[in-house]
Amino acid sequence: MSRILKKPEVLAPAGNLEKLKIAIRYGADAVYIGGQAFGLRSRAGNFSFEEMKLGIAFAHDHNAKVYVAANMVAHAGDTEGAGEFFRTLRDIGIDAVIVSDPALISICFQDAPGLPVHLSTQASATNYKTLEFWKKQGLERVVLAREVSMQEIQEIGEKTDVEMEAFIHGAMCISYSGRCTLSNHMANRDANRGGCAQSCRWKYDLFEIDNGISKNLVDEDEEPFSMSAVDLSMIKYIPDMVNAGVDSLKIEGRMKSIHYVSTVASVYRRAVDAYCEDPENYVFDPAWEDELWKVAQRELSTGFFYKEPTEDEQLFGKTRKIPQYAFAAQVLEYDEETKIATLQQRNNFGVGEEIEFYGPGDTGFKQVVEVLWNEDGVEIDRAPNAMMTIKMPVDKPVKPFYFMRKKK
Structure with a gap:
């Protein structure tokens, strides 16, 4: 057809x-x-x-x-x-x-x-x-x-x-096709009924037994084995x-x-x-x-x-590439006159760090955090508390449901 x-x-x-x-x-x-x-x-x-x-x-x-x-x-x-x-x-x-x-x-x-x-x-x-x-x-x-x-x-x-x-x-x-019983045997959790413990992603040593002698094939400086x-x-x-x-x-x-x-x-x-x-x-x-x-x-x-x-x-050996960004905050409001955004913190960040905003249909932009205020209007150096409300000036307009991330 x-x-x-x-x-x-x-x-x-x-x-x-x-x-x-x-x-x-x-x-x-x-x-x-x-x-x-x-x-x-x-x-x-x-x-x-x-x-x-x-x-x-x-x-x-x-x-x-x-x-x-x-x-x-x-x-x-x-x-x-x-x-x-x-x-x-x-x-x-x-x-x-x-x-x-x-x-x-x-x-x-x-x-x-x-x-x-x-x-x-x-x-x-x-x-x-x-x-x-x-x-x-x-x-x-x-x-x-x-x-x-x-x-x-x-x-x-x-x-x-x-x-x-x-x-x-x-x-x-x-x-x-996801049909696995490893989790059943390793953790008594049925992967096919919603309880997968992801045992395949655990780290294992790998042993060889020769003439009754057990030898670990994973060197000390290598990552443990994973399936x-x-x-x-x-x-x-x-x-x-x-x-x-x-x-x-x-x-x-x-x-x-x-x-x-x-x-x-x-x-x-x-x-x-x-x-x-x-x-x-x-x-x-x-x-x-x-x-x-x-x-x-x-x-x-x-x-x-x-x-x-x-x-x-397969994930085995040294990692070949590592993600560089972490989710930092969500935009709650934006004041067009003052160009100040109100954010909800999702990860610790502070003054001097490079961050990036992005939104629906918007590829985003980067800037450096120059100043932060807490919800009481007090200037702070960092936003360390989960879900705290903060304000900061932004270089370009943003909207509610835009997200901010930072380099790790």
Whole structure:
């Protein structure tokens, strides 16, 4: 089946209501959240139904959508209450639910007809016949397995009209499609039911036993062994994703900060818009990748899209690149006459430091902090207290929900 080139959705994570609003303000067409049951992020700031209602209202007012991840692998007894859960999601206006377990999918169709279902990446959809199978079951979108190559995506796009969603940025699980039991054995926490302890990212010594003698293969001056994968980033390859027919470009990170969510959503928004508005004259802007490095937690790669990952895509040995910025403050108000901004502190910073402001659709600017006042108008050298209100003069106009970061 041939596909018409269309602008894909930028889909951002939202671990709580604040992150939902920030993601949408910074360019996301849709967000995915977790409820208080049936998801894989039990430690995220998961939404109550009342919070979902607030999030849906905000999203729909801004022409954005909200999806709920209910992608756990259900064991005996885990499906209890699922029908009521899905019905409530439908009735409060959730745009779709993301599910991997066939039992939960069946319950959703039976008890909440009319609620669109998307297949989670946990289900490992890797070929077009799989997408056609799920289409016959009533699903309208499939989140592709992270192990799918770009060539396979192109083939899938040519042979089916099922909507395709693919991860383009964020953490990568070291196991196949996230199906891992390492956390179960190491910490008695089930990764497939929302309790992953990320045991793969722990630091380990590596031993060899020879003739009954145990020898540590990790030298004292080397980093301990880790099974951790580097992060995914497809910012350089947005044209390939669009041309392959991917309908939704998914950013990982419901546990990440608003600094991360705002930056990554904004960067991919700019790249997608630039390509789709003028494909023939599109030029990748290196500043986009530089921007992503300001919030990156690990090194970046293209995952499985163009080759089988090697040891170079694994975090082992000395770090090859380290992010240089930390989230410092959020703009609350700005006085155009005095050119003074009121900020809410999010990280310690002080006079003499170089900082950077950025906002929705604004690439930002840098300046040096010259003077600070606390909420009582007293001049201070530093803003050391979390969430404290401060004022400072800024070189250019800023707006509420602009963010400030500083070099580490």
